[in-house]
Amino acid sequence: MKQHDLDTICVQGGYTPANGEARQIPIVQSTTFKYDTSEDMGKLFDLEASGYFYSRLQNPTCDMVAAKICALEGGSAAMLTSSGQAANFFSVFNIASAGDHIVSSATIYGGTFNLFSVTMKRMGIDFTFVAPDCSEEELNAAFRPNTKAVFGETIANPALKVLDIEEFAAAAHAHGVPLIVDNTFATPVGCRPFEWGADIVTHSTTKYMDGHGACVGGCVVDSGKFDWTRYPERFPGLCTPDESYHGITYTERFGLGGAFITKATAQLMRDFGCVQSPQSAFILNLGLESLHVRMRKHCENGLAVASFLQNHPKIAYVKYADLLGDPDHALAAKYLPGGTCGVVSFGVKGGRSAAETLMKHLKLAAIETHVADARSCCLHPASSTHRQMSDDELMAAGVPADLVRLSCGLENADDLIADLEQALQAI
Numbered sequence: 121m122k123q124h125d126l127d128t129i130c131v132q133g134g135y136t137p138a139n140g141e142a143r144q145i146p147i148v149q150s151t152t153f154k155y156d157t158s159e160d161m162g163k164l165f166d167l168e169a170s171g172y173f174y175s176r177l178q179n180p181t182c183d184m185v186a187a188k189i190c191a192l193e194g195g196s197a198a199m200l201t202s203s204g205q206a207a208n209f210f211s212v213f214n215i216a217s218a219g220d221h222i223v224s225s226a227t228i229y230g231g232t233f234n235l236f237s238v239t240m241k242r243m244g245i246d247f248t249f250v251a252p253d254c255s256e257e258e259l260n261a262a263f264r265p266n267t268k269a270v271f272g273e274t275i276a277n278p279a280l281k282v283l284d285i286e287e288f289a290a291a292a293h294a295h296g297v298p299l300i301v302d303n304t305f306a307t308p309v310g311c312r313p314f315e316w317g318a319d320i321v322t323h324s325t326t327k328y329m330d331g332h333g334a335c336v337g338g339c340v341v342d343s344g345k346f347d348w349t350r351y352p353e354r355f356p357g358l359c360t361p362d363e364s365y366h367g368i369t370y371t372e373r374f375g376l377g378g379a380f381i382t383k384a385t386a387q388l389m390r391d392f393g394c395v396q397s398p399q400s401a402f403i404l405n406l407g408l409e410s411l412h413v414r415m416r417k418h419c420e421n422g423l424a425v426a427s428f429l430q431n432h433p434k435i436a437y438v439k440y441a442d443l444l445g446d447p448d449h450a451l452a453a454k455y456l457p458g459g460t461c462g463v464v465s466f467g468v469k470g471g472r473s474a475a476e477t478l479m480k481h482l483k484l485a486a487i488e489t490h491v492a493d494a495r496s497c498c499l500h501p502a503s504s505t506h507r508q509m510s511d512d513e514l515m516a517a518g519v520p521a522d523l524v525r526l527s528c529g530l531e532n533a534d535d536l537i538a539d540l541e542q543a544l545q546a547i
């Protein structure tokens with residue numbers, strides 16, 4: 121069958137009801153599943169038959185929604201997780217262990233930076249952070265013999281730097297490792313990283329995919345294109361028997377298309393249990409049904425607001441890659457030709473305190489630790505999400521102390537601009 125357009129996958133992907141079945145995806149609110157014989161269940165435990173036995177590992181509702189996101193990204197397999205944090209943790213920990221090393225873009229979400237530089241470092245995994253616009257030489261110099269992956273964000277939160285996916289993928293592949301891309305801000309409506317050479321995609325579905333500030337969630341998608349079996353010593357977890365799972369060799373049993381996600385499910389989800397609930401998956405799917413429609417409006421509002429701010433005398437700078445003259449404009453035009461996202465970053469003249477005054481006076485955009493919601497919201501990262509960082513680290517992460525992150529929702533653009541205008545007057 122012809123691959124449907126993304127708009128159609130948003131609405132109908134992941135679930136096709138049979139005759140007489142529910143039109144909307146069913147919420148299978150059950151921890152467990154019943155079998156007639158122990159033999160039947162044994163086959164599931166041995167991964168010899170597919171089916172459900174316990175919702176910590178897999179649940180039909182979650183699988184339907186994962187299948188939709190998988191189709192949207194053009195992947196081979198996908199899994200939902202409890203949050204974006206869990207998705208990014210799984211994507212890296214599935215192939216890296218104590219003694220291993222990862223190359224990561226420095227401009228990544230504050231929570232991911234913390235996960236990598238503090239918590240995963242405690243687990244013995246080392247990270248080298250590189251500027252997303254570093255030279256090819258700098259990028260190549262970051263690799264070590266024990267490097268297992270490269271990580272970056274399509275559109276960095278909150279720095280809004282656009283990743284040169286092709287360049288990062290080429291460097292990763294030249295060193296025999298996959299490129300993992302967190303595609304949260306772009307969503308597959310804006311960019312499909314697999315088409316540019318990325319191997320694994322992650323999402324915080326909490327953001328645009330849900331889009332209504334209703335449920336925390338994450339997703340990991342595999343392209344199925346990275347050939348782990350070319351480097352069996354580098355990826356023993358995928359290429360040699362898993363003694364903790366009946367001696368299965370994931371690449372042999374599930375092929376390149378299934379190995380990564382099956383291993384992440386059978387090992388990491390089994391042991392860490394970061395599952396998304398079927399209720400949350402159902403709510404997420406409601407968001408996905410309108411993702412393509414909403415993203416266009418978020419982008420329209422983002423561009424209108426960024427253009428207004430760019431010309432305002434009280435604004436020091438605006439960071440929005442769709443603006444002509446933005447340093448990332450060419451990358452945005454290449455990777456995100458339909459628009460980047462609704463998030464605009466800017467600095468207010470007068471620094472920290474002026475930024476705080478502005479935010480206090482905004483009436484439509486509420487102060488929230490959130491982005492990518494139908495309702496506009498704003499945040500001062502240096503005093504919230506990124507407060508663990510030193511001023512130097514803030515600068516390296518592309519989040520100077522005076523930066524305000526404004527997430528343009530789905531309201532009328534003129535109303536958003538009028539709200540900003542009156543708040544800027546108060547400074």
Ligand SMILES: *Cc1c(COP(=O)(O)O)cnc(C)c1O
Pocket residue numbers: 203204205206208229231232273277302304305323324325326327336337338
């Ligand atoms: C929010 C976010 C995360 C973390 O996701 P949660 O769902 O909050 O755990 C990871 N990456 C990016 C780019 C994000 O914006």
